Amino acid sequence: MSATTAQIVGFIGTSHVPAIGKAIAQNLQQDAYWKPFFDGYPPVRSWLDKVAPDTIVMFYNDHGLKFFLDKMLTFAVGAAPQYLNTDEGWGIPSLGAFQGHPELSWHIIEQLVADEFDPVTCQEMNVDHAFSIPLALLYPGRMVYPIRVVPICINTVQHPLPTMKRCLALGRSVGRALAAWPEKSRVVVMGTGGLSHQLDGARAGFINREFDQQCLNTLIADPEALQHYSVHDLVSLARTQGVEILNWMAARGAMAGTARQVYRNYHIPISNTASAVQVLEPLRQ
Amino acid sequence: MIVAGGNIYYLAKLAGIFGLNVQDVGAQQTGMSLDAFKAKLLRAGK
Numbered sequence: 001m002s003a004t005t006a007q008i009v010g011f012i013g014t015s016h017v018p019a020i021g022k023a024i025a026q027n028l029q030q031d032a033y034w035k036p037f038f039d040g041y042p043p044v045r046s047w048l049d050k051v052a053p054d055t056i057v058m059f060y061n062d063h064g065l066k067f068f069l070d071k072m073l074t075f076a077v078g079a080a081p082q083y084l085n086t087d088e089g090w091g092i093p094s095l096g097a098f099q100g101h102p103e104l105s106w107h108i109i110e111q112l113v114a115d116e117f118d119p120v121t122c123q124e125m126n127v128d129h130a131f132s133i134p135l136a137l138l139y140p141g142r143m144v145y146p147i148r149v150v151p152i153c154i155n156t157v158q159h160p161l162p163t164m165k166r167c168l169a170l171g172r173s174v175g176r177a178l179a180a181w182p183e184k185s186r187v188v189v190m191g192t193g194g195l196s197h198q199l200d201g202a203r204a205g206f207i208n209r210e211f212d213q214q215c216l217n218t219l220i221a222d223p224e225a226l227q228h229y230s231v232h233d234l235v236s237l238a239r240t241q242g243v244e245i246l247n248w249m250a251a252r253g254a255m256a257g258t259a260r261q262v263y264r265n266y267h268i269p270i271s272n273t274a275s276a277v278q279v280l281e282p283l284r285q
Numbered sequence: 286m287i288v289a290g291g292n293i294y295y296l297a298k299l300a301g302i303f304g305l306n307v308q309d310v311g312a313q314q315t316g317m318s319l320d321a322f323k324a325k326l327l328r329a330g331k
Binding site: 019063068088089090157158200201202204206267268271 | 287315
């Protein structure tokens, strides 16, 4: 990898439950309920200090802030100079504004379309908790963030959803775009959401630790091995909202080759969710 | 509304208006008290 092109310095997967935003607003990081969750992030921040990214490409899902049922995309890429986090209806204070990277966004869009993906392109885009909370966990106490961002939104919300295989391929295409970006840049790819949880129906509150651990273990070196899970398999194993693992799959796809795990934290429960954060570094072949 | 096929993420916008959170919804959906529902989640972490 030449030092004159974009280099993916790592992958971060993390949960993004709205209640985390409320806990941040209320300074509950040391509260007994929240501490095991928030304690998962200082090691991630130490690693970030070390790898010093200038850009984050974030795969996430929108829960009805930017995209509502009247227009539901499968894949959308932000190409705006700035992305605002605004209230989704929970009354949680905004986590600020995020500086975009329109040139890199369009470069990624060009690659995706050339690879026969057909994303929606957004030159204006509000971002919800699935985008803002992960960045607030990585860079706490700020309203201005020291990185530029490219948001890539995946429909994990309203069926029909894209498959694990398709999301991995989407990530692979983004990875090719980054490898061909002709400017020096240090990029972290992120996938947010999950892990197992269900909000509605008779199975509300069910969590599947074993499946979550299997996914985290497999993502490290062999994400292809998770491709065979259908969306219905995921609903069965990770529950209705656990399908957000699709975002992790896409982000992991963006980082080619095998990897080593730098850090992992897994904690049950945050709200109705099994929470996780995982940091991976690429292993050069 | 959930039984009628409503999507929880969009119905949750109404929950927010009524001052409820997703744990209130989960308790209601499973026919449990809020405390029992929260206790079930804590047990899942043991």
